[in-house]
Amino acid sequence: MRRFIFLILSCIVGLSASAQESGSLLIQNVRLFDGESISEGVDVVFENGKVAAIQAHAPDRQADQIIDGKGKTLLPGLINAHVHIWFPAHLAEAAKAGVLTVMDMHASRFSIPILKALKDSTGFANYLSAGPGATVPGGHGTQFGMPTPTIDSVTSAKSFTVDRVADGADYIKILREPSRPTINFEQIDTVIATAHAHEKLAVSHISRKADGIRLAASDLDGFVHIWFDEPSTKAEIEALVEGGQFMVPTILTNKRVIEYFEAQNQDIPHLSVEQLLAEIKKLHEAGINLVAGTDPPNLNINYGTDLFTELELFVESGMSPLEALKTATGNAAKAFHLQEAGWLKVGMPAHAFLVDGNPSENIGDARQVVHVWKAGKIVK
Numbered sequence: 318m319r320r321f322i323f324l325i326l327s328c329i330v331g332l333s334a335s336a337q338e339s340g341s342l343l344i345q346n347v348r349l350f351d352g353e354s355i356s357e358g359v360d361v362v363f364e365n366g367k368v369a370a371i372q373a374h375a376p377d378r379q380a381d382q383i384i385d386g387k388g389k390t391l392l393p394g395l396i397n398a399h400v401h402i403w404f405p406a407h408l409a410e411a412a413k414a415g416v417l418t419v420m421d422m423h424a425s426r427f428s429i430p431i432l433k434a435l436k437d438s439t440g441f442a443n444y445l446s447a448g449p450g451a452t453v454p455g456g457h458g459t460q461f462g463m464p465t466p467t468i469d470s471v472t473s474a475k476s477f478t479v480d481r482v483a484d485g486a487d488y489i490k491i492l493r494e495p496s497r498p499t500i501n502f503e504q505i506d507t508v509i510a511t512a513h514a515h516e517k518l519a520v521s522h523i524s525r526k527a528d529g530i531r532l533a534a535s536d537l538d539g540f541v542h543i544w545f546d547e548p549s550t551k552a553e554i555e556a557l558v559e560g561g562q563f564m565v566p567t568i569l570t571n572k573r574v575i576e577y578f579e580a581q582n583q584d585i586p587h588l589s590v591e592q593l594l595a596e597i598k599k600l601h602e603a604g605i606n607l608v609a610g611t612d613p614p615n616l617n618i619n620y621g622t623d624l625f626t627e628l629e630l631f632v633e634s635g636m637s638p639l640e641a642l643k644t645a646t647g648n649a650a651k652a653f654h655l656q657e658a659g660w661l662k663v664g665m666p667a668h669a670f671l672v673d674g675n676p677s678e679n680i681g682d683a684r685q686v687v688h689v690w691k692a693g694k695i696v697k
């Protein structure tokens with residue numbers, strides 16, 4: 318009951334927030350990160366929910382509302398490409414932190430229409446979802462207490478995937494996890510081929526390097542974890558480059574898994590945190606498209622500010638702060654073919670946030686959020 322009341326309250330807050338402000342907003346003389354590069358001293362105009370203009374700063378430019386952007390950086394709303402969400406409150410937590418698009422990687426099929434209905438409500442991140450991931454009876458994804466369809470004697474890999482498309486899935490998630498009964502490679506190939514026949518991308522959970530290397534040779538589009546069992550060789554990285562998949566490595570998630578193994582003295586082969594970061598560095602240097610995702614609520618990871626921790630871990634692995642910002646913006650948009658997120662360019666929806674300082678030089682400044690806008694309206 319308390320959860321239900323919270324849900325209703327969240328909706329009311331969202332509706333009142335979307336009823337405010339109209340007209341043009343000028344953010345003047347600001348540093349702009351547009352999803353791939355930095356421009357200094359520009360004027361950005363939001364109008365009718367979109368980015369209406371980006372021009373060199375001119376002191377006499379007018380608008381209905383003006384914000385001084387000096388010393389600040391404007392960025393596209395961030396994308397978290399690996400979450401699990403049940404309630405609108407999770408979308409609100411993300412939006413408040415500047416995370417305006419979340420990508421669910423295994424969810425109840427019944428929550429998809431409820432969460433997608435908040436697309437035009439200001440206080441909530443936009444929700445994209447795989448719905449339930451492709452798994453088998455007793456497999457990973459079936460242990461969370463929600464009704465989970467599986468590939469079994471009744472439902473083929475093909476009909477499972479067709480069902481997800483019918484549910485409204487934006488992409489198809491595969492749960493390859495050999496610590497339990499798991500979907501086999503033949504079934505995975507069918508899921509991928511069926512997804513592609515319906516113009517959906519197919520992405521996979523992995524935890525073991527051997528599965529990553531095996532799936533690099535398939536038509537899979539991306540991985541939504543990196544392995545944690547052992548370091549890769551040069552030849553294996555080359556196989557991944559050859560495969561062309563993008564990767565959402567969920568560094569924070571894997572780091573917490575490794576820390577848990579170590580605290581429990583678990584006898585499971587695993588990388589050290591140092592080795593995990595070295596794997597990220599190898600993937601980045603090899604040119605693999607890396608995308609930010611944090612897998613909340615697993616391991617007590619939150620839906621909002623923990624995405625900044627993921628960006629900081631990318632920097633710790635050796636990436637420049639600018640490259641790290643791309644993992645939650647342009648890289649994600651490229652990986653998932655997103656049309657309305659990840660970029661701040663003229664004509665795009667004005668999903669953006671303003672921070673103090675310069676996160677393209679000091680990644681910690683991404684946390685200094687001053688304002689968040691969804692479709693040009695302030696997220697309170």
Ligand SMILES: [Zn+2]
Binds near residue numbers: 399400401422423612
């Ligand atoms: Zn997950």
